[in-house]
Amino acid sequence: MSPVIRLREALRDGLAEEMRRDDRVFLMGEDIAVFQGSFKVTEGLLAEFGEKRVRDTPISENTIVGTGIGAAMGGLRPVVELMTVNFSLLALDQIVNHAATIPYMFNGQIRVPMVIRMPGGGGHQLGPTHSHSFEALFLQIPGLLVACPSTPADSKALIKASIRDDNPVIFLEHESLYGLKGEVPDGDHVLRFGEAAVRREGSDVTIIGILKMAHTAMKAADELADRHGIQAEVIDPRTLRPLDLDTILESVRKTNRAVILEEGWPHGGVGANLSTLITEQAFDYLDAPVQRVTGADVPMPYSKRLEQAAMPHTASAVEAALATLEGAR
Amino acid sequence: MSPVIRLREALRDGLAEEMRRDDRVFLMGEDIAVFQGSFKVTEGLLAEFGEKRVRDTPISENTIVGTGIGAAMGGLRPVVELMTVNFSLLALDQIVNHAATIPYMFNGQIRVPMVIRMPGGGGHQLGPTHSHSFEALFLQIPGLLVACPSTPADSKALIKASIRDDNPVIFLEHESLYGLKGEVPDGDHVLRFGEAAVRREGSDVTIIGILKMAHTAMKAADELADRHGIQAEVIDPRTLRPLDLDTILESVRKTNRAVILEEGWPHGGVGANLSTLITEQAFDYLDAPVQRVTGADVPMPYSKRLEQAAMPHTASAVEAALATLEGAR
Amino acid sequence: DSGAARLEQVRTLPDRDTCLELLGQMSLIRRFEEEANRQYNRARAGGFLHLAIGEEATIVGTTSVMRPDDNLIGTYRTHGHALSRGTPATAVMAELFGKVDGASGGRGGSMHISDVGRRFFGGHGIVGGNLPLAAGLALASQYQGTDQVTVCMFGDGATNTGNFGETMNLAALWDLPVLFLVENNLYGMGTSLERHSAVTDLSQKARGYGIEGERVDGMDLLAVRDGVSTHLEQVRRESRPALVEAFTYRYRGHSAADPETYREEEEVLQWREKDPINRFAELCVEQGVLTEAEVEEVDATARQTVDEAVQFAEGSPDPPLDSLYDNLYVVSETMGWYAVDQRSPEPHRGERSSEAPEVARRLAEEGASRIEEREDHSRPGVRR
Amino acid sequence: DSGAARLEQVRTLPDRDTCLELLGQMSLIRRFEEEANRQYNRARAGGFLHLAIGEEATIVGTTSVMRPDDNLIGTYRTHGHALSRGTPATAVMAELFGKVDGASGGRGGSMHISDVGRRFFGGHGIVGGNLPLAAGLALASQYQGTDQVTVCMFGDGATNTGNFGETMNLAALWDLPVLFLVENNLYGMGTSLERHSAVTDLSQKARGYGIEGERVDGMDLLAVRDGVSTHLEQVRRESRPALVEAFTYRYRGHSAADPETYREEEEVLQWREKDPINRFAELCVEQGVLTEAEVEEVDATARQTVDEAVQFAEGSPDPPLDSLYDNLYVVSETMGWYAVDQRSPEPHRGERSSEAPEVARRLAEEGASRIEEREDHSRPGVRR
């Protein structure tokens, strides 16, 4: 059996292994070195790799990302950490108008092999400025790859893939999952982008969730089985760009029903995109409209009670799944 | 008959009328005063209102918007112009984490009555950094209103509404439409947010488009009628937040088919959101999956030929409409 | 420099009542922060908690020379700023508890305290985000022809943000009546000043944009009051921005979750020697303005105020679930309605406010799953 | 200042061949820009067109003292930068024409010229956007232990962007080998220096972040070469950033669409008096390094090169429509495929590359509608 470690440790191991493997790989970000990372993902890396390769930066998001882009253009392979995804709004010009654009705009003369790591998500009462989920924002941008792992094993395999890949990668992490324990096989396992995971097989309804919602989907599936005798198939896309739509469509063509869970805002969200793609491609297979379970359409309030009310939960997922089956039984 | 003027003039008249009406209204932005606006929307306003109320700013997008927010918190009603929507990425932190958030975060103690005007869209060979359509980005954000007028009359009536409204407004303009002529009734006409316009009645298919695509929708409807004997109903939502879904659903329940046109990127776009909302609410009325016509999933290339190939056109809209009717006739 | 020079002269204390008032405010902040930390460790307060212990003189020295109609705007470390502006400790503590009687109605929490009535415009969580807002508040005063000054407080780390340069330039270019007050506590989170800023004399950064700056001893209440009032009144008179750098220190970690591996205990102890509250209290006693007993009493009052604040916060209810969507938008003539569900007949779950109570009931049942989360990750900043 | 002092000494010309080379480059830029403007008015070039006429000495003075392996990065006004780095006029003109043989394959246009092979990293349309990229390129050199210097050129208006302050601080903090070259042409679009920048001595802005700066006469080729080479080699030796402010002027409007209502014709004429090309040519003749005839010949050669470039550009084909999605992503081990249609069996129109030709055919039919657009709005910047 493989060792069981926490997700944050899996990420750190993935970073360390790639740094040992390739001298061009280095890390930069706010408080990642001496402070060892505000979520402790980079713990111990300064000690092993030194100040040249584990670099603390000033609070200058747009320039941190832009410097990473320039370093990538200059032949390095930067892994930039933005302390949280909330601050990525300050760097969006460099991410969209530069990282995602330059390889295409200069017609392939140059590439931007960099990774931008961003913790995000709600649930810790960090309030309206610190609880965003921006998956839906990044999946819109051509030129970017978007990773959103939910397990320790996938996190390690995907961070390794992201570092080796020659495209700019937005690597989304959920703050609630860093402490999550899971088996992580030893050795050099690399996960290709665009390969969804079927976490649970089932024939009645397909439930799709990323990051923390991948776990909520599993809880919902268990409850559907235990309390309602319904077998849900659970899919974790793992990357949103590219998106493994085939695996999702195959499942929906079997179950004829789909529920999408996301933590972000409802309008123009991950769910809206997926729901549209599924409906367009599998319209004749659907016995009910695709259901979405999303965060509330408000800035995330601080009050624990309000925050929990604004976030999607297992019960909502179960209810949504049941709604797709209404009349069916 | 009302006077016929260009869209840019209608906007200017709307701005001028509101400035005469309310001393608290002022304009700030890059090159809006002495240069008279890079698209000449603010022409003549410096002469009439002086430097206090028509203010040129340095190239500092995040601070321009933030200063507008602060001025609004201080009791003024700023109209901020970002030279183009492409540069709004530099100001997104102030737009999302501050303008959209503060009224909610401070529990209504204070409001942010401001307008942020942004020209955008492609078609002029401005290349990958200057041709964005970000409607889909802004419609995601709770706390913002989003206006996207397509005619001179609506532009004037909506800019007036936006200035009088107490919420922060993202006011999107399309660079291809500034020269567009149309009737604009004299007098104080104010358009409420959340009221779509049915531009053309029809019973066979509903075509929805905003900004420049509202005109493409009309051209497609004409062609459908002339060449195919199909009567399309054309809807221009005019505002995306709030969205007048009722008018859209009413139409779709009648036509049982819908096509959405947008200039932006396909994934997580305006069309994906609308398609999902329509499918969720009118699933049983749909005879075919909602069709989307979008821009290509690439940064906008400069080459005229490639740019035109990347943009949605009337012919694509016609084809999409015909696709929804396949088998139906 | 002139600041250092003046520093020696300003040993003369204000009148007795003012001394009591100033000491009272600093003591209240100190005791409030200590209690906030206890409540945080008891999980009565959530999220991140940033304490200003050690920075009391910088805060009170600044707010005490402002006019009630001047504007104040700060960062996520502003419990003390609100308190010294007059916001009741009950409202600040209730905000930390996320209660309906909180200064921001429980919506903002520790990082987003606000009291617009007292012209405290928050409490902002984005480093550097409050600078342009301050410029805008100052523009409004200038535009309206008032002589109000806006005081914008931020940390040393914030001087590295793009907003700093942009806002310095705009404020100087437009002669905005704003005083930038840098709370230089030598660290941006775990990164020390010399490791995050190429120029460690922060007033020099402002000078590059044409704004005069001065450094004051942020641990010395009288020095802060002198330096700030001098520049504040100059800003008011001449309607030109200025920058004051208060050299201070936070005794506690960046946030309550900070293991503080980046600095030596020794360093902290040295700074504690300069404690702003003791220093001021001793001066008051030395000069016979206050007695030891009175100093004790001031502290006792502060403790009691804080105890009452906790009781109040505990007694205050959570915000009602059906208030989830309140104050998201202003409904008016021009925007007659808004619907979290885009007026769809069958709202998506989690979108309709009237559904919130339902959601809450579900949560109760789900308790278990949430508790597991709490254990595992409720303090994302802490190493486990 | 030292610059002004040195200015008087540096009247000595380099050797004859170098003089011919330098004059040739400046003349080529001048003639290229004039022709580009003609082609733009004939709608052979689209989008925005920003001409550097008047700034030739600043451009050539800088690039001519750089090593071939040094890095250059600039703005949307960089036809001349590419030319003086050695990019063939044919490739630059073809880019303006949006043709497949263009420097950026017709993808970037006038604002996004690039020639990575010659270490010209573009050509960037976002004001201030190239500053952090330059810091990154310099970091790569430092990291790899080379002694390359990155030269980052940008305008006076760009010094007001957040990126300026952020990047100055980071470059100084990390001792990055980057030379910031401000092309101060006194205007940011239609806004004059004193109306957009509180401090008009732009090197002072950098000093605020600990970066030494100097102003040079950007209309004097020798002064630019002297000032830039001095700082460039210092940057190379000491691996510390520096800033040079070249005081120059653009004779033409901000872009070809600029009505230029914001400045007096008189001012333009005065600057034309200082024309960098005439000035250098006269000096060469005065000092007997070149004859009048040779100067004429240099110009004739430049004109011919430009004519050939136009012919080449006209002859070069449009990029094939099925190349629309090329180079969006690198497909590899780790990302085995990507699909513009997310691999859906029925792609949304406009999403599948193989559909591009179809789209094109449709466009042909639609000609009319597009022409109407062109008429009405193809030059969004121009008043109608």
Ligand SMILES: Cc1ncc(C[n+]2csc(CCOP(=O)(O)OP(=O)(O)O)c2C)c(N)n1
């Ligand atoms: C734009 C942004 N980047 C990063 C953070 C995370 N963060 C919060 S406080 C902080 C340090 C700020 O240091 P300083 O400005 O000196 O203020 P202090 O906390 O010392 O009072 C950081 C990096 C943030 N809130 N906003």
Ligand SMILES: Cc1ncc(C[n+]2csc(CCOP(=O)(O)OP(=O)(O)O)c2C)c(N)n1
């Ligand atoms: C971030 C951003 N804001 C605004 C613009 C529009 N714009 C293009 S050039 C320009 C003026 C820049 O002036 P300066 O930096 O002095 O360079 P110059 O054009 O004079 O060479 C502006 C405002 C832009 N391209 N990018």
Ligand SMILES: [Mg+2]
């Ligand atoms: Mg600090």
Ligand SMILES: [Mg+2]
């Ligand atoms: Mg300029």
